[in-house]
Amino acid sequence: MTDTLHRALVADLRESNIIELPQGGATALRVPLPYFVRSAEVMKTAGARLAAEWGVDETPFGNGFAVWAAYNLGTEYLLVTAALDAAKPAFGTLTGQYLAAFRFERQIMSLMGLTVKGHPDPRPWIKHEDWPQDAYPLRKTCDASAPMPRVEGTYQWIPAVGEGVFEIPVGPVHAGIIEPGHFRFQAVGEKILNLEARLGYVHKGIEKRFESLSWQDAAKLAGRVSGDTTVAHALAYAMAVESAAGCAVPPRAQWLRGLLLERERMANHLADLAALCNDVAFAFGYYQFWNLRETMLRMNKTLFGHRLLMDAIVPGGVSVDLAEGAKEDIALEIHGVIAEFKRLMEIYDDNASLKDRLYGSGVFPQSAAFDLGVVGIAARASGQGLDARLQNPFPPYDTVVPKMHVLHSGDAHSRGWVRVEEVRDGARLIAEILAGMPTGATSAPLTAPAAGSAGFSAVEGWRGEILCWVQAGPDGGINRCMVRDPSAVNWLALEQSIKQDMVPDFPLVNKSFNNSYSGNDL
């Protein structure tokens, strides 16, 4: 791990202003509040990306609130925090430096009730208007078990006026069986002028719920942040807790985690390729890719007891192990899937009508991808070389190195193609992980993190980089668990990539991103 960002910050703010906090998984620096925005400027100059920003209620420690920001450059993750006043918690916005701060800070304002000075859009986010204005669920003073009173309110949409401009409201309930989200299009004829997404319909209070659970039980909740990414989310949580507690995970458990993560990635990529075909009415591809995904899920059920691999990862290790002959079963299964995949790809790549729809749809320019700080598939399809498996190379990825596939056109095709390459690479990774699988225990006993300790982790889920930050309270329980799903940044990318397109292309472009509603709304 390099320390470029750390040194840059120390050089600019002077050593006396910076306190290094106890933190596992990354370096955490506390700066005086006036320097919080300055630190973002330093990070921006150093070329770092704002990966997450969140608020913490530290009243159980006898403090006020705190604001945290996570920056990433190459393999370095740097956390910068500043303490806020308990009575009037406020801090300056980072949106001047980082566009990605836009949604993070709206969420901090809505759910934690911190004032963000200078934020260009103080409308509530995630928290809907039928909640009381002063209900801030992430504060310790908010009792999560008490029913929330319902109030009247309206959401102010960004208006569009002009000759022939009309609005198309879509959702939150859709004709298909998908997650709920509202999309407001402003269009002239079929041409889209602007798209405003409004989410929060599946806000379940997950971050608040973490705080009332034990470290072990919370792993189950983490695995349900977004059902299709259960392995990656559970892994991110487990690694954050382990880094806070200083728990060493046995090598076999680490390699099994890698195996599960890659299986989840392959199965979901196959599902996405199927869905891309379905959205352009290429039903043949839909059913064939879906069939391959189903093959993998059934094998999951046979080998690990759950189709989506829920609860397979626990803090300290894994709850599953490879049975006798399981390696051969997986090898055979992957061989069959890849052979069929190869045949399908010949059809997929050779179909002119499919290409006509995918190429040039929903172009997300590289400059925008950099500015918005998107992650995962969306980033790699738009020229950004980001992959948390390489940025945070925990075992087995230190020896079994994933290939990063970066494309530059940023259209629906390239987002699809990154998935194609990752399915192929996933088969290789699985084979290598199986070949190098160490023997030994599959879990270590987890000692609870010490009071006040914190842990951070970054895991590449199939959508992209998942961040998790946990903080132990004075009683040794969970004081705060911050989860940042890749969708929290990638939803902004969808809005930006659709502006050159027409209305009927939206479902395809949306599917090419395939952001999680649940992971975003928490």
Add this chain to the structure above:
Amino acid sequence: MREAFPLLIEACQIALVLFAAPLLAGWVRALKCWTQGRTSPGVLQPYRNLIKLFSKDIVLAHNASWVFRFTPYLLFGSVLMAGAIIPIISVDLPLSATADIIALVALFAIGRFFIALAGMDVGTAFGGMGSSREMMIASLAEPAVLMTTFTVSLFGHTTSLSEMVRFIGQQNFFLSPSMVFAAIAFVLTLLAETGRVPVDNPVTHLELTMIHEGMILEYSGRYLALVEWAGMMKLFIFTSLGVALFVPWGIPQGDDLMDIPLAVLIMAGKLALVAAGIVLAETGLAKMRIFRVPEFLGTAFLIATLGMLSHFILEM
């Protein structure tokens, strides 16, 4: 007794259009399942769907006007009327004399006009979008259909469907360039007119991409059953029309009731083959971008025009 035969044949044909149309739709869907490697729910599934819809309550928007409630009946009636005038099991249909090929296109246009109005009636965004897209496609598809049928008319020296089919049926089979052009153009317009891939996707759940489905999104219960049934009949009629115009051999020329069973069998065979062709096209193609549809239908129009020109140049 003998003088009642034409009426009986007409009645047979109407019953056939009504009750065989879901079978054709079921056959198309079953074939689609098989080409995609799935088990099909059987060719009778559309009947079950219709029965289900007829037995369900209607959910009506508060601001739905008479247009919305009236349209399903009008659409159903106009399509059934079209089914009564084209020669499917006999060229000698009493109703056939009442309308020619231009009137047939107009009948479809009436149904389409009202369904587009109904799409806008409730005032949802999807209905309006569906209607505007449907009108764009209609404005391009109808001239192409007319041009195609005119080419066949030139060949048969009449715009009466019965006379055209009778004339072609009396010829020995030979490939005339104008008929080949017309047949190709007809297949292209058939895909557009009946809302198949690559123009529209009849099974989509994506509101923003819908054309026909967008217009009928607010329909439920009995109304939806009628609209769906009319859609199936339209597919049946268009494929039958194609068969009648381009491969009429086997359609009885006289009014003998004894010919009807054989005619139905021959027709069923032809339709099954045409349906297989449609399914192959649908399986191999993705839906095109909506602004490519004008190019697609422009091509159909151009081919139909070429057919007409080649008739004058090569066959006069």
